[in-house]
Amino acid sequence: MTVLNRRRFVQFCLGGIAVLPWSRMVRALPDGRPACRLSAEQTEGPYYLDRAQFRQDITEGKPGLPLTLRFEIVDSRTCRPLSGTALEVWHCDAQGEYSGFAGQGAPGGPGMGPPPSGRPPGPPPGVGGPMGMGSHPPKSVATDELTFLRGVQVADARGEVTFQTIYPGYYMGRCNHIHMKLHVGGQLTDGRYRSGHVVHTGQLFFEEHASIAAMENAPYQRRGTTRTTLREDSVYTTQHGEQSIATLTPAATGEPQVARLTLTIDPENTSHEGWG
Numbered sequence: 001m002t003v004l005n006r007r008r009f010v011q012f013c014l015g016g017i018a019v020l021p022w023s024r025m026v027r028a029l030p031d032g033r034p035a036c037r038l039s040a041e042q043t044e045g046p047y048y049l050d051r052a053q054f055r056q057d058i059t060e061g062k063p064g065l066p067l068t069l070r071f072e073i074v075d076s077r078t079c080r081p082l083s084g085t086a087l088e089v090w091h092c093d094a095q096g097e098y099s100g101f102a103g104q105g106a107p108g109g110p111g112m113g114p115p116p117s118g119r120p121p122g123p124p125p126g127v128g129g130p131m132g133m134g135s136h137p138p139k140s141v142a143t144d145e146l147t148f149l150r151g152v153q154v155a156d157a158r159g160e161v162t163f164q165t166i167y168p169g170y171y172m173g174r175c176n177h178i179h180m181k182l183h184v185g186g187q188l189t190d191g192r193y194r195s196g197h198v199v200h201t202g203q204l205f206f207e208e209h210a211s212i213a214a215m216e217n218a219p220y221q222r223r224g225t226t227r228t229t230l231r232e233d234s235v236y237t238t239q240h241g242e243q244s245i246a247t248l249t250p251a252a253t254g255e256p257q258v259a260r261l262t263l264t265i266d267p268e269n270t271s272h273e274g275w276g
Helices: 003-016 208-214 234-238
Strands: 026-028 034-036 066-075 086-090 150-154 160-166 177-189 192-205 247-249 257-265
Touching (some): 066 086, 066 177, 150 192
Parallel strands (some): 066 257
Antiparallel strands (some): 026 034, 066 160, 086 150, 177 192
């Protein structure tokens, strides 16, 4: 990445992203206990695979703008940090491809070439009309065993989780985003999180000017695909995506940018956005 592009990206991060628009909103329950507003859910999407490894660095050498993800998990019933929950993340690479579905998408992104077995042809989620809560795009079928840009971590005593990754690319019909699932009640076995149940399914988004600046870097350059903006992305516009915009802050010279997001969940809930 050129010095100019890195400098411009940092300037964009400094200029427009300051505070989460929905950070903890405390209210009182009937019995007087405090409670915080639950984080909005977004669709799981068709590219989820139950193969995330327990690891902090999920890049596997993929080129792109380095990015640190820092999450804070909060119990909505008490407004206190929630430890022990397992946060799973996955996203596409700089060219819009997901591990498990690599090679399918040039130039449009996953699912835009010949469809894999079991998936009807057509665009990925976000194309062809709004997608309401509880509705799901067609489920894709994995065609390889790759695992790049997928991982899971368990929240520490402060409810915090950190990943090292790259700024996600985009594909036809979808803006830059990162998928998330929160699990409780499971356990780590052979480097994977097993059992338990999903209490939250969501997506992390970025301010538009930050994504525009990031996409100027070489790994993201491509032809034949126009990037979908936040306001053109139906997942963002119909599933409360504005509540899931990360706060981006620059780090020291040569260090990754940092994206922060607070997830407020009820560990007794069950997500309604998974495939089941």
